[in-house]
Amino acid sequence: GLIQFPPPPSKGGIAVTTEDLECLDNGQFLNDVIIDFYLKYLLLERVLQDVADRSHVFSSFFYKQLTRRDNASEDSTSVSAQRRRHQRVKTWTRHVDIFKKDFLFVPVNQEAHWYLVVICFPGLEQCEEGSSPASLRGTGGEKPDEAQAEEEASGYKKLNGISEVTPESTSTDNQDKRTVTGMCVLSPLILSLRIETICKRPCILLMDSLKFSLHERVFKLLREYLQSEWELRRGSVREFSSEQMQGSHCKVPLQDNSSDCGLYLLQYVESFLQDPVVHFELPLCLERWFPRQQVRRKRDEIRDLVLHLYRHQRGTVGMDTSDGVS
Template identity: 55%
Template sequence: MAKSSRLRSRPVNRSGLQQLPTRLLQYPLVPCKGRITVTQEDLACLDAGEFLNDVIIDFYLKYLLLEGVGGSVAQRSHVFSSFFYRQLSRRRAAGEDHASSVPDRHIRHQRVKTWTRNEDIFTKDFLFVPVNQESHWFLVVVCFPGLDVVRHEDFQPAAGGPDRPAGKITVNMKPQQPPECTQQGWRKRRVMKRSCILVMDSLKLSNHENVCRLIRDYLQVEWEVRRKTPRLFTPDSMRSCSCRVPQQDNSSDCGVYLLQYVESFLQNPVVHFDLPVRLENWFPRQRVRQKRDEIRSLIMRLKDKEPNK
């Protein structure tokens, strides 16, 4: 079973004191709220066979959204940190027990309500939620959270080719026929849009039903708080789907696949939401095999660009 990286024990110097991790980079490079600190210890997670930790996951997702891929899809998307679902899903703490009469979904929402204080997620088309469940990474994509009916619209092909991350390592790979439901593969004039939850799991080991329920509960309370009106988010009004996606062939790459799912979605998004969604040929396995070196090179390039170096 693929596991996330756990914090390694810190090295000890000759005097017997623990050494602090060596800071490599703070991203974004420009000082701002929510910067991510990447250490030498985090970089070791990118070694072959190691499990990615939350720092590497959050760093690369932020990079993809801010400057790695760009384009209209990124502008219409919101990425939650890996800590979001961890906070949302944890059991009630001792200090929360006194509020036994308060519905569970309100208690959970209370923990994370400030994270979207300055952003209305219901104006976004896509919400990316990295999930670590039973030490296994997978991705949840909430599509059109503000849409309350199924719509059929004219298909608007994207102008030009797909966006590519800056500095991306290129490897000769056989071209694949893109999935029919995606931007590059769609050949019809009309598309279906619906509010739904897409689960992308490279091993399919986890039970996703509870994850989808907690996310629907969160959206329901967030809608009430932001829009000041009630709205039910149910399995009928917001269906969930375990997508058929490229699968890992080892025990350590679940986090790498999660990152590639997001990158592929930003480059070649799903445009037709007739469930279930089939994305088996979204990207070749070789692209994932180069991902660790790609992220390592990116971190070192950004480190060299960091001010005051």
């Protein structure tokens, strides 16, 4: 192997080999090792500690294991399919209470195509609104200046760093829209008074760089997983219905070739962790989240990162390996 990340003595390090690096060549599909390595690296090295603490990234094998076919040793007569699925992965969370996390990231690979599922606020039973501390603000953490506050009050809404004109939101008919739809729609008046209002909505977001895919089964299986996990960890019954935990396909930047789906998955996670969503008005419109060029550079960036870690780890063998990687 070239590197292990995180390096010993940390547990759960992912070993990356020279063969793994070959999938970073143009036109190649990213493999699970590169996906898991980069997601772990993001969480440990690239994001604010506060955001990292509120997030949990599942291994790329998690969904595969959850949904694989029953094998001969599994009792398929007396145990429900939902329970059998949960049994296969119940040890994966023995060191983490996922219901205390705000965001759970689930990389999924189906028929050689990668896409991302983000489970938001699994511990909440309903939408919660409140003011955000600086660390939770979803537009870079800076206080909006007066010009921006005025702009938002006059019918712009800034959604996750993307300004959209919403002329209809200034009409009085829509002032109390949120009670009608159940959505956290903030009227311009509220926006002007409380620019930093956040809305926590329990939901399952799906981000797929091929636009034609529908994934209703994924939502269902993950709701069932959450229900079984809740029963096991909390010892009580809680229903995770489609009304309480809505599934939503996000509008995200799309790939323009057949091989970059894994890179888009990584970029979705990176963009989300660097600037977490705070207004959960579904579906999320994130088409302009990042430029395509950013994804194109990612193959070289990840390769360079692995080689940098390789030189660093080789240079610190026998020395104190606890030093952080720059």
